[in-house]
Every structure is written in C-alpha cells, then in structure tokens.
Amino acid sequence: MKQFTSVVDVSDIDKLVKTALAYKKSPYSDKKLGENKTIGLIFLNPSLRTRLSTQKAALNLGMNVMVMNMDKEGWALETQDGVVMNYTTVEHIKEAAAVMGQYCDILGVRSFPKLVDKEEDYTEDFFNKFIKYCGVPVVSLESATLHPLQSLADTITIEEYKNTNVIVSKPKVVLTWAPHIKPLPQAVANSFAEWMNRAEVDFVITHPTGYNLAPKFAGNAKVTHNQNEALRNADFVYVKNWSCYEDYGKILSQDSNWMLTNEKLKITNQAKVMHCLPVRRNIELSDEILDGTNSLVLQQASNRVWAAQAVLKEILTNM
Ligand code: AN0
Ligand code: CP
Numbered sequence: 001m002k003q004f005t006s007v008v009d010v011s012d013i014d015k016l017v018k019t020a021l022a023y024k025k026s027p028y029s030d031k032k033l034g035e036n037k038t039i040g041l042i043f044l045n046p047s048l049r050t051r052l053s054t055q056k057a058a059l060n061l062g063m064n065v066m067v068m069n070m071d072k073e074g075w076a077l078e079t080q081d082g083v084v085m086n087y088t089t090v091e092h093i094k095e096a097a098a099v100m101g102q103y104c105d106i107l108g109v110r111s112f113p114k115l116v117d118k119e120e121d122y123t124e125d126f127f128n129k130f131i132k133y134c135g136v137p138v139v140s141l142e143s144a145t146l147h148p149l150q151s152l153a154d155t156i157t158i159e160e161y162k163n164t165n166v167i168v169s170k171p172k173v174v175l176t177w178a179p180h181i182k183p184l185p186q187a188v189a190n191s192f193a194e195w196m197n198r199a200e201v202d203f204v205i206t207h208p209t210g211y212n213l214a215p216k217f218a219g220n221a222k223v224t225h226n227q228n229e230a231l232r233n234a235d236f237v238y239v240k241n242w243s244c245y246e247d248y249g250k251i252l253s254q255d256s257n258w259m260l261t262n263e264k265l266k267i268t269n270q271a272k273v274m275h276c277l278p279v280r281r282n283i284e285l286s287d288e289i290l291d292g293t294n295s296l297v298l299q300q301a302s303n304r305v306w307a308a309q310a311v312l313k314e315i316l317t318n319m
Contacts, residue, residue, distance in 0.1 A: 001314035005127065005140040007194050013155070018154050020303070020310035027060045027309070033316050034063030041067045041141065044077075044111040048151065049277060049301050050141045056309035061316065071083050079126055093129050093298065101134035106315055113144035113185050115249030118278055121145060137315050139308075145194040145214070147187045150276050153197040154309040157300045158201070158236055161272050169241055170202045171235040172269070177207035177229060178255045178284040180241035181313035188276050189242045190217035197221060206230035227258060234268040237292065239275045239285050261286050265294060272296045 003009055010016055023029070037057045041051060051067060056063045068074060077096055078089035085092070100107055109130055113121035121144040131138045140148055162171045173196055175189060190213055196203040197219040203212065204222045206229075212218065224230050231237065239260055244250045259282070265271060273294045278286050289295055 001311070001318055003124065003131065003138050004148060004311045004315065005124075005131075005138065005143060006146050007151065007191075009148075011301065013195075013198060016152065016310050016314065017156050019044070019313060020152070020306035021159070023060070023309045023313075024303070024306045025056065027305075028060060030313060031060065031062045033313060034058060034061035036064075036082055037105040037315060037316060037319075038041040038064040038066065038103065039106045039108060039312070040100055041065065042070050042100065042110070043141070044070045044109075045142075046202070047110055047141065049304050052147070053301070053304035054139075054141065054308040056305050057312055059196060060305075060309055061312055063312070079129055093126070093210055094133050097130045097133035098135065101136045104136060106137050106139060107134050107313070108139040108141045109143075110141035111143060111185060111191065112189070113249075114183065115183055117243075118248040135266045139311060139315070142185075142187055145187055145217075146191040146194065148191055148195075149277070149307050149311065151260055152189040152311065153300055153303040154192060154197060154238070154274060154276070155195050156201070156303045156307060157296055160299070160303075161236075161296060163235065166218045170200050172233055173199075173201045173203050173236045173238065174234040174271075175203070175205045175221075175238045175240065176230065176260065177211050177258060178239045178241045178260065179258050180251075180280065180284055181254065181287065183243035183249050183251055184241050186213060186242040186245055188218075189213055189240050192238055192240070193219065193221055201236075204230045204234075207257065208258065210244055210246060210252045211242065212246060213242070228264070228267060231264060231267050231271070234271045236275050237265075237268060237271045239279075241284055256283075257286065259286060260289055262288050265289070270294070274300055277301055
C-alpha cells in the first residue's frame with residue numbers, strides 16, 4: 001500500500017482485517033518493522049481516539065512518533081495557489097507539507113471539511129495538495145469526505161461480532177442518521193458506506209428526507225426514510241449524524257424521534273449498536289443504549305489500534 005486515504009487504496013480488505021486481528025492477539029510481533037522510521041501525525045482538528053490509537057499502533061511497530069496540533073501550534077496555512085498572502089495566512093501548504101515530508105517517513109493528516117463549498121470539500125483539495133507536496137506516504141486521519149481508519153476498525157468489529165452460526169445469511173447492517181445540534185461532516189457515514197458496500201453484508205441506509213449521501217459513496221445500498229423498516233431484523237445498527245450533502249452543510253432536521261432507544265431495538269435481531277465516538281449522549285444516542293449490553297462503541301475504539309497497525313505495516317513493507 002502506498003497511501004491510505006480510502007478503501008480504494010486497499011487491494012485486499014480481508015487480508016488487512018486478518019492482519020489487524022493478528023496484531024490484536026500479538027501486538028509486538030513486528031516491533032522491529034518500524035525501527036528508525038518516523039511518523040508525523042498532523043491534526044488540523046481535534047481528536048482523542050485517532051491521535052492516541054495511531055500513536056500506539058506506530059509505537060507497537062517500533063516507530064518514532066511526532067504529533068503536531070497544526071490548528072493550535074502551527075502557522076495559519078494558505079492552500080490557494082497564486083494568492084498574495086497579505087491577510088491571515090502565514091505559510092503556504094507547498095512549503096509546510098514539503099518540510100514535514102523532510103522530517104517524516106509517513107505522515108498522518110486530519111483535516112475536516114469547511115462545509116461551505118461542496119466542490120472544494122468533495123475534490124479533497126487540502127488532502128490532495130498535502131499529498132502532492134509532502135512527497136511521503138500519507139495516511140488519512142479523517143479527510144473532508146472520508147475516515148478510512150474508522151471504517152477499517154468498524155469492519156474488524158463487525159467481523160468479530162457477526163453471528164458465525166448463520167452461515168447462510170449475511171448480517172444485516174444498518175447505517176442510521178441521528179440528530180445533532182451542530183453541522184457535522186459526512187465523512188464517517190460516507191466512509192462506512194464505502195466499506196460496507198464491499199463487505200459480505202446486507203447494507204441499508206436510513207435517514208430523514210434531504211440527507212442523501214453522495215451517490216459515489218452510498219453506491220448501491222438500499223436507502224429508506226423509514227427508520228423502523230430499516231431496523232427490522234438488523235444485526236448491527238451504526239448510528240451517526242451528518243449534515244446535508246445536497247443542501248450542503250445545512251441541518252434540516254433535529255427530530256429526536258431518530259435517536260435510537262431500547263424500544264426501537266426490539267424490532268432488530270438483538271442488534272449490536274455502533275458509533276465512532278465522540279457521541280453526544282441523549283441527543284445522538286440514549287444513555288440506555290450506550291450503557292447497555294448491545295453497545296460496541298468501546299470495542300470499536302479499541303480496534304482503532306489494530307486497524308492503524310495493520311495499515312502502517314502495509315505501508316512500511318512497501319517503502
Ligand atoms: C467528527 C465527525 O463527525 O466527522 C469526528 C468523528 C470521528 N465528529 C464531530 O465533529 C463531533
Ligand atoms: N472516532 C474518532 O475518530 O475519534 P476522534 O475524533 O476522537 O479521533
């Protein structure tokens with residue numbers, strides 16, 4: 001693997017999942033692989049899980065790790081070409097990314113969408129420029145439109161918890177929109193859809209009208225605006241808020257009826273409930289679900305380490 005920005009960069013998803021599960025059993029089996037190699041983790045937005053799990057994964061492989069909170073500690077970055085930089089930006093991404101590439105063998109980058117200009121976000125303008133100018137392999141720590149390390153961890157979690165007794169039928173996986181008070185990126189939902197569309201699952205997306213995901217990520221998933229219909233016999237329910245893709249970055253609904261409760265879970269096949277975290281309790285997901293036995297949110301967060309370790313292994317062995 002030369003970079004990890006989308007499922008499209010992965011040639012063999014099953015192999016990557018198996019590598020991750022092997023690291024879960026034996027975290028230090030490749031502790032020499034990353035010796036004398038440095039990864040830089042560059043954050044333009046906040047993070048808890050991505051920062052710590054990717055750092056831990058790199059340390060397990062014997063890598064040196066540098067973390068930079070670019071938004072708080074770096075110079076304000078310019079990304080447009082040909083501008084006269086006489087306003088707030090201090091340094092151009094051309095120099096900044098190239099300099100980071102001098103210090104690091106691999107760079108991880110997190111940069112959320114601005115949710116203002118759909119075209120700018122969906123062409124991954126920032127990420128593509130960063131990749132072009134840094135000159136080393138890049139791992140997405142969540143870009144404007146995708147969060148592949150999260151989706152790999154989610155895929156691993158579903159693999160671990162799916163009912164292997166039912167060989168004949170595929171697990172039913174439902175991605176349900178949930179309410180939120182702020183306009184959030186579509187990245188987690190886009191990415192989950194991108195991975196589930198390639199998995200051996202029956203995949204359904206449910207959301208209020210107006211919340212369609214970009215067709216290139218929703219793919220051939222079944223889409224319904226009837227949450228109950230989607231939840232019927234579900235084995236996994238993935239809960240996530242996203243802001244509108246069509247009416248870009250807008251909030252059209254805050255309908256609390258979309259929040260998952262134990263009552264709603266009754267129509268499922270005792271579904272496991274997933275969320276990438278951070279989650280706003282009793283807005284996106286009820287206390288009773290998060291504190292109950294159906295929740296897999298901690299297992300997902302735990303699998304972020306093994307997901308990142310498998311990805312870094314693939315990149316290190318192809319350098
Ligand atoms: C971010 C999002 O929805 O993309 C990060 C999730 C991993 N969440 C928030 O901004 C709350
Ligand atoms: N799920 C996830 O990526 O969490 P952080 O934003 O805390 O990294």
